[in-house]
């Protein structure tokens with residue numbers, strides 16, 4: 253069971269992220285790696301396809317980071333981790349929220365030699381729901397290092413101006429281009445010493461704020477860099493009907509109900525809420 257201390261919550265509020273050495277145990281890491289193999293081979297156990305399948309064995313560009321979004325709908329092994337109640341509680345504590353629900357998951361696999369992922373602020377893509385707050389839990393399934401293209405953060409940048417999304421997310425030539433621009437606007441002299449790398453054993457990882465600048469570089473190691481990400485929103489969030497086609501809303505507004513703005517719990521289940529509520533269908537789903 254993950255517990256977030258007050259000290260960790262303070263650190264999160266200051267930096268916009270925290271790093272933890274252990275989020276899931278060794279057995280879960282091994283199980284999740286098998287789920288990754290299956291998902292990228294097109295084996296979807298539940299019969300439901302993930303919402304975004306950006307890479308498959310045989311057709312995917314080998315120089316890019318492999319990505320699938322909402323692997324939890326296709327694979328109960330992924331669901332067991334990203335729908336964990338204690339993860340929902342931890343996110344809610346860090347965000348000061350009444351509860352947390354899953355927005356989407358990301359299944360990410362950066363093989364040796366693969367290109368970077370662009371520095372960005374997650375929340376810039378997310379005004380299709382409101383409050384549009386986001387908090388993410390990034391779980392490493394391999395030991396991570398700066399040279400292996402691990403996740404990196406600009407500390408304190410969640411307090412910077414909010415920038416609109418720009419550029420290619422996958423494999424840009426200059427992955428820090430927009431971070432540099434944002435730093436200049438803030439009057440911050442950016443150097444390598446400013447950057448904080450998430451260097452953790454397999455099973456460790458980080459939590460980050462929706463507005464913190466982050467990205468990741470080339471994988472110059474001979475090891476894969478796999479990560480499972482839970483992107484969570486507030487339990488009381490709703491669709492923003494004026495912005496349904498903005499950012500990733502182009503994909504996820506398909507789950508909007510006809511008559512209201514409620515985020516349906518079948519697609520955005522509540523992991524934890526302060527009054528003890530958790531979407532009942534989660535347990536039914538996990539037991540198959």
Ligand SMILES: O=C(O)CCC(=O)C(=O)O
Nearest residue numbers: 360369390403467468481
């Ligand atoms: O794993 C990465 O390199 C990027 C992940 C990311 O952008 C995120 O979790 O928000």
